[in-house]
Amino acid sequence: MPELPEVETIRRDLTPLLVGRRVTRVRIHAGGERLAITDPPRVFERRLQGRGVVGIDRQGKYLLLRLDDGWTWVIHLRMTGSIVHVPAEAPLGRFERARIDLDDGSTLRFNDLRKFGTWHLVEDAAEAMPHSGPDALSEAFTPEWLLSRLRGRSTSVKAVLLDQSVCAGVGNIYADEACWIASVDPRTEASRIGPVRARRLHAAVLETLGASLANRGSSFSDYRDGLGAAGLHHVRVHVFRREGQACERCGGIILKARVAGRGTHFCPRCQRK
DNA sequence: ACTATGCCCTGGGTGC
DNA sequence: TGCACCCAGGGCATAG
Numbered sequence: 568m569p570e571l572p573e574v575e576t577i578r579r580d581l582t583p584l585l586v587g588r589r590v591t592r593v594r595i596h597a598g599g600e601r602l603a604i605t606d607p608p609r610v611f612e613r614r615l616q617g618r619g620v621v622g623i624d625r626q627g628k629y630l631l632l633r634l635d636d637g638w639t640w641v642i643h644l645r646m647t648g649s650i651v652h653v654p655a656e657a658p659l660g661r662f663e664r665a666r667i668d669l670d671d672g673s674t675l676r677f678n679d680l681r682k683f684g685t686w687h688l689v690e691d692a693a694e695a696m697p698h699s700g701p702d703a704l705s706e707a708f709t710p711e712w713l714l715s716r717l718r719g720r721s722t723s724v725k726a727v728l729l730d731q732s733v734c735a736g737v738g739n740i741y742a743d744e745a746c747w748i749a750s751v752d753p754r755t756e757a758s759r760i761g762p763v764r765a766r767r768l769h770a771a772v773l774e775t776l777g778a779s780l781a782n783r784g785s786s787f788s789d790y791r792d793g794l795g796a797a798g799l800h801h802v803r804v805h806v807f808r809r810e811g812q813a814c815e816r817c818g819g820i821i822l823k824a825r826v827a828g829r830g831t832h833f834c835p836r837c838q839r840k
Numbered sequence: 841a842c843t844a845t846g847c848c849c850t851g852g853g854t855g856c
Numbered sequence: 857t858g859c860a861c862c863c864a865g866g867g868c869a870t871a872g
Contacts, residue, residue: 568865601848628866645866647850662850681849683866698867722843731867739865788864828845829865 569644570628571703571736571776573784573798577650578625580793584652584673585620585632592616592668599664602677603686604695614688615640615667624692627699627735631692638688641695645683647789651676680789700732703772708734713772714765717757724760724768725753726827734772740785740807743832744775747806747816752838753831754824759840778803806832 569577593615595608603611619635630650632640642650647662655674659666664684665677677684687695701707716733717724727733728742737745746753748771751764760768779785784798787808791797805815810823810832819836 570866643866646864679849680851681864683849685867696867720842726843729866830863 568646568738568740568787569648569784569790570738570741571625572741572779572782572800573790573792574625574628574630574644574736575704575780576784576798577793578623578630581650581652581675582623584793585669585675586622587620589619589670590615590617590667591670593665595665596663598682599677599679601682602664602679602684603688605687605689611686611688626692626696626702627731628738629692629696629699638690639692639695641685641687641689641692642677643685643696644679645681645685647680648684649678649789649791649795650793651678651791651795652793653795678791698732699735700730701735703734703736703776708769708772710762710766710769713769714760714762717760717765720757722757723753723826724751724755724757725829725831727757728753728768728772729827729829736776737772739829739831740787740804741772741775741779742829743807744804745771746833746838747771748774750838752835752840753826753833755840806834808832 593612595602620632621635622633624631630642652675655672660676660678662678662680663676664679667675689695717727725742728737749767779800782800783792784790785801786797787801806821809821812821814821814834817837819834821832822835823830823832
């Protein structure tokens with residue numbers, strides 16, 4: 568499941584390969600009908616054809632391909648999507664949903680087992696992500712901002728961390744990891760978090776995202792970088808999918824519970840409510 | 841305004 | 857071996 572570190576790794580991989588290139592042909596395969604949100608598949612293909620890529624940005628988990636007509640091609644990978652740069656002759660993948668041919672003879676393949684990924688072609692990227700707040704790595708994401716969004720809420724800390732209007736880019740893996748680093752029980756009612764723990768949580772979010780980014784992301788299942796390789800960070804996590812194992816900080820047994828509708832991993836001994 | 845739930849989708853795992 | 861079920865979860869719509 569690509570979250571901020573994974574999407575940023577892809578952005579960095581694809582930037583030198585795509586910027587300055589022109590799209591010569593796009594094919595959304597049968598079965599990929601739901602991929603293009605803003606237009607029917609054939610219209611989407613035609614509108615991208617001939618467009619040059621002038622830059623790639625990222626906002627939260629969204630990849631923003633800036634086009635030479637001023638529009639933006641907004642890509643979201645959801646859980647199982649990947650976008651990989653390969654030679655034209657590379658075989659059709661089992662879960663390939665679309666193929667983009669570039670003017671240097673190379674191609675991009677959009678793979679997505681579960682077909683949750685989305686493409687938008689929009690004049691203003693905000694149209695495609697109306698609920699997105701400050702990116703977790705932006706200067707707008709501050710301890711004060713996080714505290715203001717925790718205040719007065721009866722929901723769990725985990726639910727607030729997963730809220731893309733609070734810290735865009737944090738998903739299930741890094742919400743659990745941040746809670747562990749900050750020694751906060753993810754089930755804690757948000758309103759119980761004061762300035763001290765809000766500051767710790769804020770620092771923990773930056774720490775876990777930074778560590779994963781340095782390892783090119785986590786590949787628990789389908790995530791692949793822009794060149795098709797797995798990330799390296801999944802073996803370095805503290806709690807995510809480590810239920811039943813010993814907490815490396817206190818020796819407690821890591822539990823798994825359902826919090827905010829998501830599988831949630833934490834150490835009940837050293838993570839406090 | 842806030843909160844919880846269900847939907848989309850398919851492969852992999854489990855239990856009988 | 858086969859089959860039915862459950863689980864994974866990001867973002868959105870909907871209900872309460």
